[in-house]
């Protein structure tokens with residue numbers, strides 16, 4: 001009872017502090033929240049309280065990774081879109097800061113990106129501590145976001161592209177007085193992602209025309225004046241709105257020095273598992289135009305689960321890795337997920353590459369190596385039958401946050417895999433591979449699923465095992481499962497809401513015996529309570 005009163009008091013003070021912070025900037029960061037509520041992710045970013053959707057403005061600058069995100073400072077449903085803000089030294093431990101760019105004058109701050117303006121191309125970068133006459137241009141952060149007006153002068157919504165800049169390492173932003181910087185008088189025109197194109201020595205922007213299923217490219221020398229370059233689309237999946245595009249160049253695994261471009265486009269609805277998801281195109285970008293290597297009707301999906309949406313990649317990662325993260329939810333049911341006092345969070349950060357499969361290049365995603373610092377209590381075993389593995393596992397508990405690496409030889413079995421967050425009544429999330437070259441995650445019996453008819457389900461991805469052996473890398477947290485198959489060319493991300501105390505892990509195989517060639521399980525330390 002006393003703990004409950006303490007928790008309520010803390011929550012009330014958090015809410016009051018949050019409101020105060022909005023009014024007055026430059027105050028200290030939010031105090032640590034409990035972060036121990038049921039379903040609270042222990043190594044995924046979630047805001048202490050309230051609603052979040054898309055990650056925005058992911059950038060590395062001056063020793064910090066910045067994550068901005070679509071945030072409602074006033075409640076746990078979508079609304080009053082503002083950029084929330086968190087920083088991390090290592091992509092794993094995040095510290096939430098006061099909101100960075102607030103809704104103002106009826107204009108909500110929709111998704112967008114942040115760049116490091118190294119040479120003060122914008123003219124916004126100033127050393128705030130130097131006397132006016134001695135002011136030297138230094139690098140600063142420039143945010144490019146969509147301003148959304150629900151009812152503009154013609155009574156319709158209006159979406160325009162806008163900029164804001166920060167000379168204090170992202171703590172506060174000033175909206176540019178000349179906003180908007182791009183206005184096509186459209187209701188649906190959003191989610192600018194800006195990057196420096198070294199080849200043409202100018203800024204490039206990809207931004208979405210959601211209803212037309214197009215990405216439009218713009219260019220600028222100074223981030224203030226933009227001119228159109230070209231359009232891409234329609235192509236691939238076009239059943240839903242195109243949102244949150246991204247464009248970047250990636251190395252090809254095993255082909256040193258070779259690179260290819262990826263245009264990523266999030267689509268809602270119309271993803272294979274239903275609702276929102278991420279599709280991508282592989283090709284070439286010459287500074288003006290993106291050309292698709294594949295026929296226009298070819299559909300490629302980064303993640304075949306239900307909870308990977310609005311992905312965005314980090315700018316300026318110091319060692320050149322391309323890392324992205326996504327909102328771990330789905331517009332089908334995001335409003336109904338049974339978490340409190342927050343709603344919504346991000347996937348783990350994933351490093352991207354390309355891999356040649358047959359005569360096609362596929363995107364691969366690998367959990368960033370920084371996550372390995374959370375590992376503890378390694379358990380490992382080799383060459384086990386399903387029965388032998390289960391005898392070993394029956395005596396162990398891995399809690400609610402753990403990581404599994406397993407190599408499974410299907411043998412003659414039609415399907416085999418691992419059940420996580422199990423109990424004795426066969427409640428579990430099943431993760432497996434089938435003799436039809438598929439990876440699947442089945443959350444129909446994973447726990448709470450009744451909050452929305454679109455939640456329960458079995459999600460399937462194509463996955464061809466290497467010489468009959470399927471390698472899986474699995475991340476389990478209090479309310480999510482992320483599975484990477486092979487080198488990460490297959491991925492499934494699904495939220496799950498197990499009833500409490502479901503700590504078991506066990507293997508299964510059907511119609512034959514599978515062999516577990518190796519198994520490693522680590523408990524993962526909390527990155528949010530330390």
Ligand code: FRU
Nearest residue numbers: 054070110111190243244310
């Ligand atoms: C994607 C999205 C974006 C938009 C934002 C609004 O989830 O719809 O297109 O900018 O959310 O919160």
